[in-house]
Amino acid sequence: MGLVVQKYGGSSVADAEGIKRVAKRIVEAKKNGHQVVVVVSAMGDTTDELIDLAEQVSPMPAGREFDMLLTAGERISMALLAMAIKNLGHEAQSFTGSQAGVITDSVHNKARIIDVTPGRIRTALDEGNIAIVAGFQGVSQDKKDITTLGRGGSDTTAVALAAALDAEVCEIYTDVDGVFTADPRVVKKAKKIDWISFEDMLELAASGSKVLLHRCVEYARRYNIPIHVRSSFSGLQGTWVSNEPTGDKVEQAIISGVAHDTSEAKITVVGVPDKPGEAAAIFRAVADAEINIDMIVQNVSAASTGLTDISFTLPKAEGRRAIDALEKAKEAIGFDSLRYDDQIGKISLVGAGMKTNPGVTADFFRALSDAGVNIELISTSEIRISVVTRADDVNEAVTAVHSAFGLDSDSDEAVVYGGTGR
């Protein structure tokens, strides 16, 4: 039996009862002969409460101090979890990100892991301990300051530790049963996926699936660490994310799932002179404001005016800053006006099978059309097609596409393209 890294999110350790329940599950893994490393997030609402306190003392809390503050959250949950495990008669020690050797760059609030040197964790394991590690945090390489990894950081901590410790698997425990073929809150007939490739999972994460974040999957793929996403409540098998299908019965589906995202807005730059360098100037202005954009579409230029429109999508939260940045550059770029639209949604179909099956795209558009959903923007990769629609149409669109590709739980036959069946 090898080494297992388990990660528990804030909802799994929301209170003393949750911590005791998680402790029992960890001890089970230990009893089964595994060496166990546990990565834990802050309890339930702790982080939000700390952010609230920070806002009470300062409207713009400094990065270094904000990280120092937030990391108190995992310190509490990890110490309590270690106590609960010891109370079950097993040895456990908790470690901060710094003690666990999670070395990051110095970008506070969204640091990136540079290296993991888990010497103390290895020692603790060799001495028979279960090692509990604070998720979401590290220490900066140059200044030795405490850093945090940003949203979803605990998953990344878990995968990074699993890689550094050469773990058999990184188990991500959460409050859902795994990754589904669509968001079960929207598509009632969504099914749990038994296995999905890193590539498809990356596309789903980039397209709005919230179960695993892009960054964590990327890390796991780079170091080839199998991830097992599962419920901390049920104990059932969840979804395996890895290079090779696991288990006997699993075959790769053509279509892995349908993701949707209503967190984005669309900005249209109207009346851009259709000449070289205009698009570059627009996206340079946006990039300089450190805004991540998603889809970009440039209309065909109207011959009569020599002007064109350029639309792009971006997180709603960054909309205000993008508009400000573009307004400032208006004279230099020379466009007419800006349109801002935050009533959009994005639907994405993801599956490695589609790259060899051109019919997928046609069927996707047909399903949307049959559901009466109008398409505003289109973007494709080798294993994904995304469209932007009205936000109001998203639920209907996801449901229609999910059904059209035979993903519904009561569907007898999945749609088969070419040789690869489901």
Next chain:
Amino acid sequence: MGLVVQKYGGSSVADAEGIKRVAKRIVEAKKNGHQVVVVVSAMGDTTDELIDLAEQVSPMPAGREFDMLLTAGERISMALLAMAIKNLGHEAQSFTGSQAGVITDSVHNKARIIDVTPGRIRTALDEGNIAIVAGFQGVSQDKKDITTLGRGGSDTTAVALAAALDAEVCEIYTDVDGVFTADPRVVKKAKKIDWISFEDMLELAASGSKVLLHRCVEYARRYNIPIHVRSSFSGLQGTWVSNEPTGDKVEQAIISGVAHDTSEAKITVVGVPDKPGEAAAIFRAVADAEINIDMIVQNVSAASTGLTDISFTLPKAEGRRAIDALEKAKEAIGFDSLRYDDQIGKISLVGAGMKTNPGVTADFFRALSDAGVNIELISTSEIRISVVTRADDVNEAVTAVHSAFGLDSDSDEAVVYGGTGR
């Protein structure tokens, strides 16, 4: 202008308003040209809340994990305080005990400081920062584990940092105006002491005065760091504790103050054979249970029986364990029975003047006698007399002694012995 260490307790930083108020006071010191190092405790009830959580997951939380948990408290307060200071336009950085170089032994929950290596604090100060340091915590020299210093640990952190940084003064901010001639809640006419020697302060602390803990004063005396105890609310001058009187008008009083303590209990070992080695056997049994005893009195042996009684006082919280330890050793020691009494109180008169003034003792007993207070045990040092009475008599006894020695705030003339006036 030199370097000042300021320490703020949990009641001074109980909420966001408190933190902002404290931040303003700190910035004042900086504006006055000082280099400022601030030691801060956990906010208000944070520590109690964390202890409560620990008890919910484990009836006997392990020392290492308990320390990891508790240190989250200062992490929160120090980060918020640094943010609040930065919000006032001044540079501040917060540091954990470990980052500040507070090196301790490995005795979790009550570690002792072995060394302070404040290199990062010095650098932060040299770069123009106000340095905020977590009180109460350090890192163990051998295992690099997080430790806590036990009760009153933040005061000790402040004094230790002041010594390591060669500070001009260590200011202990609290919710009272300073050290008083008696507990103002008991003696309405108690006066604030302007200056008191380390020795007298040590005796007061050992005798029940809660403003400064013994350990912190001991540390300050060893390194000759003047302590200024003052209110974080009023801004008034408080009490200076140092080797030499400060200011013009201050002269050393014969009597510094009257302390009392109702936190102790008395154990009487009845029917002890009056032969060599018996007392040693009793106190070895108690010491092996790691119980600190305070006063000891052995009765004169009754000639008819050859048996004697031995009484001692100890913290009530340790009473159960002491009784258990003695019961176990009963056969070996050979006493008859044990009596446990937790309805006692201790009154102590402290003052360096009394060692050259034998009349002090007589006047002390006279004052108690006039107040109708019966004395059960007596213990003396060169600069202190302590008596044990019924707990019910304590308030009356303290008030009577305070008045008899001319300490009352409306008293025109202090009692004068020999040459040293007041």
